[in-house]
Amino acid sequence: MTGPGGLPLLFLDVDGPLIPFGPRTGGHPVYPGGPPPAAGANPLLDRIDPALGPRLTALACELVWATTWADEANAVVAPRLGLPELRVVTWPAPSDEDERDVRAGLHWKTRPLVAWAAGCAFAWVDDEITERDRRWVAAHHAGPALLHRVDPGLGLTDADLRLLDVWLRTV
Numbered sequence: 001m002t003g004p005g006g007l008p009l010l011f012l013d014v015d016g017p018l019i020p021f022g023p024r025t026g027g028h029p030v031y032p033g034g035p036p037p038a039a040g041a042n043p044l045l046d047r048i049d050p051a052l053g054p055r056l057t058a059l060a061c062e063l064v065w066a067t068t069w070a071d072e073a074n075a076v077v078a079p080r081l082g083l084p085e086l087r088v089v090t091w092p093a094p095s096d097e098d099e100r101d102v103r104a105g106l107h108w109k110t111r112p113l114v115a116w117a118a119g120c121a122f123a124w125v126d127d128e129i130t131e132r133d134r135r136w137v138a139a140h141h142a143g144p145a146l147l148h149r150v151d152p153g154l155g156l157t158d159a160d161l162r163l164l165d166v167w168l169r170t171v
Contacts (some may be wrong), residue, residue: 008121008144008171010059010067010164011089011113016127017150017160018052019044031080034055036167045080047155052066055161060168064089066113086097090117092155105132114141120147127152144171 030046065073065088074085098108110133115126123146137145146167150160
């Protein structure tokens, strides 16, 4: 099963995978030249590597924003990566079930992403994925799924992109 375009879905988080943060030996590279940040904009936007855009669009998948940035990801992040406007996961209002899930160690995005995928093959790239999320998806999602945790201090690396490419080509 695949997304509407016949391709697996790739759910992308922004903070951590695309905007690395936290301490890193030698500091983080910065990539000036993107659209100027608006007043009050995220001060880490210059950490977005524009070379990731072509590498992401080259993957055999449909890219989907799965971030609290919501539609702002299309307005602010996509132009820095040279990405077209992507579909955006709309998060449901928090519920009692979400509270129980979080207490049990399940990420608050896990259930909504499985529901959004509706049985389609998907990969999810985030810096907060745990083994608990992987087990829950394996038990509750009918299609293939790859939950890939990215080191938030590094962001998406060559190794992460190679792993995604191989997995996406197999589904």
